[in-house]
Every structure is written in structure tokens, then in C-alpha cells.
Amino acid sequence: MRLYSRGQVLFFSLLSAVIVVLFAFGFGVIKPMFLRAKSASDIALIQSQDDKNDEFKLLQSDYMILNTSDDLAQYSEDERVNIAIYEKLNSAVVNITTETMAINWFLEPVPQEGSSGSGSIIDRRGYILTNYHVIQNAHRVFVNLADSSQYEGTVVGVDPENDIAVLKIDPVSGTALQTINYGDSDGLRVGQKVLAIGNPFALERTLTVGIVSGLGRPIQTSRNRIIRDMIQTDASINPGNSGGPLLDTQGRMIGINTMIYSPSGGSVGIGFAVPVNTARRVVNEIMQFGKVRRGWIDATVVQIFPSLVRYAKLPVDAGLLISRTRKGGLAERAGLRQGSDPVQYGRSVIYLGGDIITSVNGLKTNTLADLYASLEACKPGDTVNVEIIRGGQTSVLQITLADREEVMN
Numbered sequence: 001m002r003l004y005s006r007g008q009v010l011f012f013s014l015l016s017a018v019i020v021v022l023f024a025f026g027f028g029v030i031k032p033m034f035l036r037a038k039s040a041s042d043i044a045l046i047q048s049q050d051d052k053n054d055e056f057k058l059l060q061s062d063y064m065i066l067n068t069s070d071d072l073a074q075y076s077e078d079e080r081v082n083i084a085i086y087e088k089l090n091s092a093v094v095n096i097t098t099e100t101m102a103i104n105w106f107l108e109p110v111p112q113e114g115s116s117g118s119g120s121i122i123d124r125r126g127y128i129l130t131n132y133h134v135i136q137n138a139h140r141v142f143v144n145l146a147d148s149s150q151y152e153g154t155v156v157g158v159d160p161e162n163d164i165a166v167l168k169i170d171p172v173s174g175t176a177l178q179t180i181n182y183g184d185s186d187g188l189r190v191g192q193k194v195l196a197i198g199n200p201f202a203l204e205r206t207l208t209v210g211i212v213s214g215l216g217r218p219i220q221t222s223r224n225r226i227i228r229d230m231i232q233t234d235a236s237i238n239p240g241n242s243g244g245p246l247l248d249t250q251g252r253m254i255g256i257n258t259m260i261y262s263p264s265g266g267s268v269g270i271g272f273a274v275p276v277n278t279a280r281r282v283v284n285e286i287m288q289f290g291k292v293r294r295g296w297i298d299a300t301v302v303q304i305f306p307s308l309v310r311y312a313k314l315p316v317d318a319g320l321l322i323s324r325t326r327k328g329g330l331a332e333r334a335g336l337r338q339g340s341d342p343v344q345y346g347r348s349v350i351y352l353g354g355d356i357i358t359s360v361n362g363l364k365t366n367t368l369a370d371l372y373a374s375l376e377a378c379k380p381g382d383t384v385n386v387e388i389i390r391g392g393q394t395s396v397l398q399i400t401l402a403d404r405e406e407v408m409n
Contacts, residue, residue, distance in 0.1 A: 059124045060179040085251045086207045091146035092121045092178040095199040098138035118198035118244030120180045126169040130243030132158045135165050143169050157290035159282050161225055163258050166286045180245050183252030185275035188212050196235040198244030210235030226373040230272045231255045237271035246273040295378040295401025298329040302350055303368050312352045315392050318366040322354035334399040355388040
């Protein structure tokens with residue numbers, strides 16, 4: 001039998017304890033404090049990111065199947081649908097008025113009445129979907145609810161290319177806002193019944209009924225802007241309806257009433273609405289960033305015109321001439337070739353000899369408006385197929401898009 005001194009016993013006891021602790025670390029029974037702190041930090045970061053993402057998810061009223069029976073029995077089925085939709089959703093449609101600034105004779109800024117229109121409450125927190133042209137150039141925006149209360153709205157962000165804007169109001173605590181839920185505009189059929197609620201000529205919450213008269217209409221709203229796939233309807237739309245919802249017979253939003261064709265200024269049965277799937281695609285980005293980020297070919301393009309075709313002896317009479325590319329940019333790296341022969345045109349210099357873009361992702365690009373429309377749904381970093389003509393030969397380049405805002409600025 002071997003005897004150990006007190007020091008030896010203490011030494012071997014400490015050694016055994018160290019070995020046990022190391023095994024515990026190895027099998028994950030015990031985690032060092034710095035690892036536990038890091039884990040907690042990671043969890044907090046993930047939760048924070050989830051909370052941030054949740055912030056931009058729409059909080060909408062629960063969808064309820066329309067009640068078209070009971071006390072509506074004396075009406076026709078068609079009337080019951082109209083009445084049920086209006087009674088359920090008219091409180092979710094707001095009247096929007098604006099105030100603009102003008103200059104008086106003394107060169108002083110003075111407020112004056114601006115435009116008016118409609119909007120749809122799409123989130124219980126007070127987010128409202130409307131048209132950009134309703135609040136364009138507004139100094140102040142006022143939102144009038146169905147209960148006659150009025151709030152000053154904040155412009156969260158806009159998307160001029162689709163004529164869409166998102167506003168925000170802060171309702172009184174305890175106010176329960178009715179929202180309009182999104183439908184699906186991809187499955188629409190010509191002849192399908194639709195309903196519009198809006199404020200024509202400031203007559204609040206007016207209901208009109210019609211059908212889908214046409215689909216896929218490309219409507220040019222400005223020199224360089226075309227809204228594709230617009231819904232055409234004969235539901236009566238007048239000044240003041242802009243920004244209001246176009247609904248299906250289940251009370252779901254399928255479009256945003258935007259404009260009419262009218263020689264007289266009043267409704268002649270030809271109205272147009274932005275498809276709700278377009279709004280669905282851009283609204284969350286507007287809520288998060290205040291704008292829509294879009295991709296662009298980082299090059300200077302010139303829309304071909306007849307005198308340029310004659311002077312430069314171009315092989316086509318429509319398309320976009322590449323004057324310059326950004327040095328070392330994405331387009332240049334993809335093989336897009338710029339011009340080399342400068343010519344003066346008015347106050348501008350055009351470089352001849354570059355590639356000519358004739359289509360992007362299969363869409364013809366005869367004009368700058370066509371190029372805007374073809375890239376409208378594209379984001380920075382997306383890759384597009386660009387058909388070009390070079391030396392009389394046609395080829396296709398795959399070009400990664402830059403951020404349009406950076407390119408334009």
C-alpha cells in the first residue's frame with residue numbers, strides 16, 4: 001500500500017477536476033461564457049432581423065366570405081353581391097386631398113388646394129395604397145376616413161413608373177381599420193364582373209360596376225414610361241376615382257383604378273387599372289426603402305431617329321444605339337461595345353459605331369420607353385438577354401444589370 005502526501009492528493013484531485021471539465025467542454029455539456037454570450041447575441045440578431053422583416057409584412061383584416069343571403073333575400077343574386085361588397089369594404093376606401101404651394105404676386109409661398117383622389121387601406125397600421133399622380137407635387141396630404149375623421153398622411157414612398165404611392169396615417173389608439181385584401185390579377189378573364197369604389201368629383205365612397213373589357217394593355221403615361229398589362233374596364237371611373245380599388249366579386253382587390261380615356265373629361269366606359277400583382281411586387285419594397293430599386297444597363301443609349309439613320313447609314317431604322325459604356329462596368333465586361341466616332345447633335349455629342357440594342361428579354365426596344373418597360377421588373381444584379389446588331393450581324397449578350405439610380409446619377 002502506497003501512501004501519498006497531502007500535496008500529492010491535492011495535485012491529483014485538481015488534475016482529475018480539470019480532466020472532467022475538459023470532457024464536459026468536449027461533449028458540449030458546458031459552454032464557455034463567451035460562447036454562450038455569442039450564441040445569445042446571434043439569437044438576438046436573428047430575432048431582430050425577423051422582427052424587421054415582419055415590420056414590412058402587411059397586417060390585413062381576416063378574409064370573410066361575403067354574406068349575400070339573410071336580410072338580402074329580396075334582392076337579385078347580382079344585387080346581393082354588389083350590396084355585400086360595398087357594405088363590407090366601403091370603409092376601407094379613403095378620400096385623399098392634397099395641398100400644394102404656389103407663389104403670389106409678392107413672391108411669397110402660399111398654400112392652395114391641390115388634387116384629390118382615392119386610396120385603399122391595405123394594412124391595419126394605417127398604410128394606404130393610391131396612385132402617384134394623386135399626391136404628386138403635394139406639400140401636404142390629407143386622408144379622410146369613412147367615419148368623417150381626417151388625418152394628415154405621410155408619403156412613405158412612390159413608384160412613378162407604375163403610378164403607385166404608399167401613404168401612412170397614425171389613427172387614434174383603438175381605431176380598428178378595415179383593410180382590402182389582395183386578389184390575383186393574373187387569372188382575370190375578359191367579361192368578368194368587377195366593381196370600383198372611389199370618390200369621383202369628391203362624392204365619397206361611390207360604387208360603380210362593370211366588366212373586364214380588355215387585358216394586357218400597354219399604356220404610356222409619360223414620354224419614357226409605359227405601364228404594361230393594364231386592365232381595361234367599363235366600370236365608370238371619373239376624376240377622383242384614381243387610386244381606388246378595382247374589386248372582383250369576392251371583394252378582393254385586382255387593380256388600382258388609374259386613368260380613363262375620354263375626349264370630354266368624363267367617363268365614356270374606357271378606364272384602366274394597374275394590376276394588383278404589380279402593386280404586390282413593389283409595395284413591400286416601397287414600405288421598406290421608400291422607393292423601388294431597379295436594374296439598368298450601365299451605358300449611355302440614344303434612341304435612333306431618321307436623320308441619324310441616314311447620316312450614319314445604320315442597318316435598322318429603330319432601336320437604341322450604344323453611345324458610351326461605363327469603363328470597366330458590367331455592360332462593358334459583358335461585351336457591349338460603345339461608339340468611337342463623335343458627332344455633334346444640338347448640344348449633345350453622340351458616338352457612332354457602337355452596338356444597337358433591338359430587344360431585351362424578348363421585348364422589342366424601339367424606343368427608350370420600351371427599354372424602361374422591359375427592365376421595369378428587373379433588380380440590380382439580375383441578368384438579361386440583350387439582342388444587339390453589330391456590323392450588320394445579330395447576336396445576344398447576357399448582361400448583368402447595375403443599379404439604375406447609380407447609373408443615372
